[in-house]
Amino acid sequence: MATIFQGLGGGAATATALTNSFDSKKLLLPSSRRSLSERKASFLVVRSDGSVNLNLGSSNARARRVNQLITNAVATKADSSAASAASKPGHELLLYEALREGIEEEMDRDPHVCVMGEDVGHYGGSYKVTRGLADKYGDLRVLDTPIAENSFTGMGIGAAMTGLRPIVEGMNMGFLLLAFNQISNNCGMLHYTSGGQFTIPIVIRGPGGVGRQLGAEHSQRLESYFQSIPGIQMVACSTPYNAKGLMKAAIRSENPVILFEHVLLYNLKERIPDEEYICNLEEAEMVRPGEHVTILTYSRMRYHVMQAAKTLVNKGYDPEVIDIRSLKPFDLHTIGNSVKKTHRVLIVEECMRTGGIGASLTAAITENFHDYLDAPIVCLSSQDVPTPYAGTLEEWTVVQPAQIVTAVEHLCQ
Amino acid sequence: MALSHLKSSSSRSNLLKPLATAFSLRRPISTSTDPLTIETSVPFTAHKCDPPSRTVETNPQELLSFFRDMARMRRMEIAADSLYKAKLIRGFCHLYDGQEAVAVGMEAAITKKDSIITAYRDHCTFLGRGGTLLEVFSELMGRQAGCSHGKGGSMHFYKKDSGFYGGHGIVGAQVPLGCGLAFAHKYNKDDTVAFALYGDGAANQGQLFEALNISALWDLPAILVCENNHYGMGTAEWRAAKNPSYYKRGDYVPGVKTLDLGFSEEFSGHLPGDSFEYAFRAWLESVFLNEMKIVDGMDALAVKQACRFAKDYALKSGPIILEMDTYRYHGHSMSDPGSTYRTRDEISGVRQERDPVERIRKLILAHDLATEKELKDIEKELRKQVDDAIAQAKESPMPEPSELFTNVYVKGMGVEAYGADRKEVRAVLP
Numbered sequence: 001m002a003t004i005f006q007g008l009g010g011g012a013a014t015a016t017a018l019t020n021s022f023d024s025k026k027l028l029l030p031s032s033r034r035s036l037s038e039r040k041a042s043f044l045v046v047r048s049d050g051s052v053n054l055n056l057g058s059s060n061a062r063a064r065r066v067n068q069l070i071t072n073a074v075a076t077k078a079d080s081s082a083a084s085a086a087s088k089p090g091h092e093l094l095l096y097e098a099l100r101e102g103i104e105e106e107m108d109r110d111p112h113v114c115v116m117g118e119d120v121g122h123y124g125g126s127y128k129v130t131r132g133l134a135d136k137y138g139d140l141r142v143l144d145t146p147i148a149e150n151s152f153t154g155m156g157i158g159a160a161m162t163g164l165r166p167i168v169e170g171m172n173m174g175f176l177l178l179a180f181n182q183i184s185n186n187c188g189m190l191h192y193t194s195g196g197q198f199t200i201p202i203v204i205r206g207p208g209g210v211g212r213q214l215g216a217e218h219s220q221r222l223e224s225y226f227q228s229i230p231g232i233q234m235v236a237c238s239t240p241y242n243a244k245g246l247m248k249a250a251i252r253s254e255n256p257v258i259l260f261e262h263v264l265l266y267n268l269k270e271r272i273p274d275e276e277y278i279c280n281l282e283e284a285e286m287v288r289p290g291e292h293v294t295i296l297t298y299s300r301m302r303y304h305v306m307q308a309a310k311t312l313v314n315k316g317y318d319p320e321v322i323d324i325r326s327l328k329p330f331d332l333h334t335i336g337n338s339v340k341k342t343h344r345v346l347i348v349e350e351c352m353r354t355g356g357i358g359a360s361l362t363a364a365i366t367e368n369f370h371d372y373l374d375a376p377i378v379c380l381s382s383q384d385v386p387t388p389y390a391g392t393l394e395e396w397t398v399v400q401p402a403q404i405v406t407a408v409e410h411l412c413q
Numbered sequence: 414m415a416l417s418h419l420k421s422s423s424s425r426s427n428l429l430k431p432l433a434t435a436f437s438l439r440r441p442i443s444t445s446t447d448p449l450t451i452e453t454s455v456p457f458t459a460h461k462c463d464p465p466s467r468t469v470e471t472n473p474q475e476l477l478s479f480f481r482d483m484a485r486m487r488r489m490e491i492a493a494d495s496l497y498k499a500k501l502i503r504g505f506c507h508l509y510d511g512q513e514a515v516a517v518g519m520e521a522a523i524t525k526k527d528s529i530i531t532a533y534r535d536h537c538t539f540l541g542r543g544g545t546l547l548e549v550f551s552e553l554m555g556r557q558a559g560c561s562h563g564k565g566g567s568m569h570f571y572k573k574d575s576g577f578y579g580g581h582g583i584v585g586a587q588v589p590l591g592c593g594l595a596f597a598h599k600y601n602k603d604d605t606v607a608f609a610l611y612g613d614g615a616a617n618q619g620q621l622f623e624a625l626n627i628s629a630l631w632d633l634p635a636i637l638v639c640e641n642n643h644y645g646m647g648t649a650e651w652r653a654a655k656n657p658s659y660y661k662r663g664d665y666v667p668g669v670k671t672l673d674l675g676f677s678e679e680f681s682g683h684l685p686g687d688s689f690e691y692a693f694r695a696w697l698e699s700v701f702l703n704e705m706k707i708v709d710g711m712d713a714l715a716v717k718q719a720c721r722f723a724k725d726y727a728l729k730s731g732p733i734i735l736e737m738d739t740y741r742y743h744g745h746s747m748s749d750p751g752s753t754y755r756t757r758d759e760i761s762g763v764r765q766e767r768d769p770v771e772r773i774r775k776l777i778l779a780h781d782l783a784t785e786k787e788l789k790d791i792e793k794e795l796r797k798q799v800d801d802a803i804a805q806a807k808e809s810p811m812p813e814p815s816e817l818f819t820n821v822y823v824k825g826m827g828v829e830a831y832g833a834d835r836k837e838v839r840a841v842l843p
Contacts, residue, residue, distance in 0.1 A: 114600070140599075140600060143631070145627060146623070146626055146627060146630070148620075148623035148624075148626065148627065150589065150619070150620045150623060151588075151589040151592070151620045151623035151624040151627060152589070152623075152627060153589075154586060154588075154589025154590050154592075154593060154620060154624065155589050155590070155592050155593035155596055155624060155627065156593060157589075157590055157593060158530070158578070158589065158590035158591060158592065158593020158594045158596070158597070159593040159594070159596050159597040159600070160593075161578055161590070161593070161594065161597075162528070162594060162597040162598075162601075163597070164596075164597050164600060181583055181586055182586060182589065182590075185581075185582070185583055185586065186581070186586060186590060190579075191820055191821070191822075191823065192564060192820050192821055193561055193564060193565040193566075193569040193571075193580075194561050194565065194569065194571040194573070194579065194580075195559075195560065195561035195562035195563075195564055195565065195571075195820065196562075196819070196820040197561070197571050197572075197573040198571065198573060198578075199823050230821055231821050231822065233822070253823075254823035255822050255823050
């Protein structure tokens with residue numbers, strides 16, 4: 001087992017000498033072929049079985065160490081958000097502060113915007129997204145609700161029918177399952193069943209995703225459950241820049257928008273522009289342009305992908321990384337252009353394999369761009385298990401950067 | 414009182430003057446707005462508040478409009494029954510005949526700026542809010558002229574410009590929406606209220622109590638109206654609710670009941686199983702078939718009084734629950750015969766004793782506001798209106814195939830997208 005990583009290390013070391021010429025692929029083959037079968041086996045074991053290759057599980061630590069050894073490798077292009085500020089003077093803030101800025105600016109701009117959720121007012125929000133808003137706007141615009149998701153989501157939708165623009169927060173996305181009826185039947189369908197009479201300009205937001213040992217019920221990824229509801233839009237933010245932009249666009253949109261945040265991304269820091277901007281709700285973000293393979297991802301997995309991308313670049317691959325951002329509808333325009341360029345697709349997501357966003361995306365790409373694909377689409381998702389509490393088990397539930405590296409190598413043979 | 418009417422209206426028709434002195438009934442239908450005070454037969458019962466007064470202010474014009482509206486609703490529902498049996502209406506069709514007094518009485522107490530939201534038994538409420546017969550029948554038959562352009566169906570009637578928010582299929586889900594409407598009214602500070610109607614079956618939904626809690630906390634002008642027709646589809650209320658006093662179920666929220674037949678105090682929770690059912694049925698039959706003549710709940714004037722009281726209350730002090738004791742003659746929907754869980758005697762008994770249209774007819778005749786013949790003429794005219802509307806609705810075309818994809822999204826900002834793959838029409842329909 002240990003040989004795999006020596007093989008990796010060895011391959012990478014030889015690659016560094018010739019990283020400027022991208023013929024490094026030829027150099028990689030001798031060392032990689034030996035370990036490829038083993039790697040392939042361990043790759044499949046991780047994906048299909050529950051049983052995990054221990055070394056692979058801890059490989060991210062090793063991979064990082066491997067990266068550290070190579071100090072003069074070609075740096076990955078634009079690791080940080082590619083759509084970042086054009087004008088340099090901006091202000092630096094954390095992702096939750098960016099969300100708050102977005103909400104505040106919209107509340108200033110439009111008196112119809114209000115926030116409702118558990119502990120959003122006086123407490124300041126369980127993730128501090130709404131801190132200070134209650135003091136500024138009062139109790140009628142920033143409303144603390146009791147723990148009654150079904151009814152306060154319903155109330156938000158009822159208020160939206162009259163023209164108010166509520167932002168409903170689920171303290172954790174998983175709690176919104178209690179409001180599924182309201183979201184599916186009333187939020188998504190009222191515009192259609194009323195023949196266009198009512199619009200529901202509501203924003204439903206909250207943190208989801210696998211956190212740090214929060215347990216199965218607090219680590220849910222609801223994007224896969226909500227994706228078939230007709231009439232709603234779903235977006236997932238991943239950087240402070242797109243968090244603020246998507247929040248503002250979601251509030252201004254006449255359609256109901258579900259904004260998926262991630263528990264582990266709230267403390268990301270970035271410099272964002274001072275001037276007002278919004279992000280397009282239906283557009284994907286090009287994080288790193290490339291030539292060899294298209295990696296589609298969203299939310300936290302973007303960072304795992306970028307970490308894997310560093311390793312891949314050192315091995316001589318040139319991945320194109322796209323943060324799809326819009327989970328419903330998919331930005332098949334950007335994705336399609338990328339597929340037409342690279343002919344290989346890897347989807348890296350945090351939701352479950354069964355019925356997840358990746359499954360729909362695979363179907364959509366296959367239906368539309370089948371002729372452009374040189375290899376079957378590979379989809380890396382979380383395991384179809386409830387998220388365990390134990391740290392090591394939890395780590396193996398989600399896709400790790402080493403798995404991404406292996407998958408790309410497998411795809412690009 | 415009748416005499417003063419005679420004086421004021423007889424001056425209009427000189428022709429009938431000599432007759433008027435002989436028979437005191439020959440004159441045109443009264444359209445006067447002179448106040449008329451009528452007392453409801455049964456006082457209101459209240460929970461945690463003072464009940465409204467029994468005396469209701471009305472006028473002949475209003476009573477006649479009650480008659481006209483309720484007769485129109487009745488005619489419409491019967492016609493919908495025939496259309497369903499002729500397979501022109503498909504799917505679900507929940508008819509409101511028997512309960513018209515609630516829709517009509519409520520309208521008389523409020524304005525079009527107040528909001529009403531109800532569940533799937535919404536045809537008459539829609540009509541009361543200003544919808545037309547053509548829109549109703551077209552929507553039921555799935556045609557373009559329908560209020561939702563044929564895309565909603567029986568359970569999804571909406572009329573935004575007159576504050577009618579539907580029209581909802583999932584039992585109980587409309588109550589949080591209704592409290593949201595009340596929240597919007599409070600937010601906009603426009604002194605209007607929201608009525609959220611639900612049935613005795615929905616009264617056991619948890620989201621109702623959640624929404625009531627929030628409404629009470631935030632002092633929202635929400636009025637929850639339980640249209641208690643005693644059956645949640647096939648389940649009688651005593652089999653579904655431990656405490657069938659729905660107006661008291663709000664606990665800390667005050668409630669008013671338009672008719673208290675004394676059932677709950679007498680029977681709830683005291684008798685086991687079969688004997689309970691036997692006692693309930695015996696009691697119900699005795700009330701409806703005997704000469705107890707308790708008239709209410711299906712009394713449009715009592716409804717009007719309760720709703721006016723509730724609106725004033727809600728604007729000052731937050732949510733209130735109203736319970737309207739009413740009855741539906743049809744089954745739960747067209748696929749339910751309505752006789753497996755209740756006796757035909759019970760249905761005909763209620764129809765005889767408490768029918769809302771008959772009630773108003775008797776009131777009008779008793780106060781000499783119109784003759785028997787005039788009322789019959791009105792009914793004939795309404796029948797014709799309904800038939801014309803049906804004919805017109807049948808002419809209306811089915812929706813265009815492209816309508817399948819319209820109104821899913823509102824075209825928002827940035828790039829326009831219509832579905833997962835950006836194509837507007839996924840397949841070409843035959």
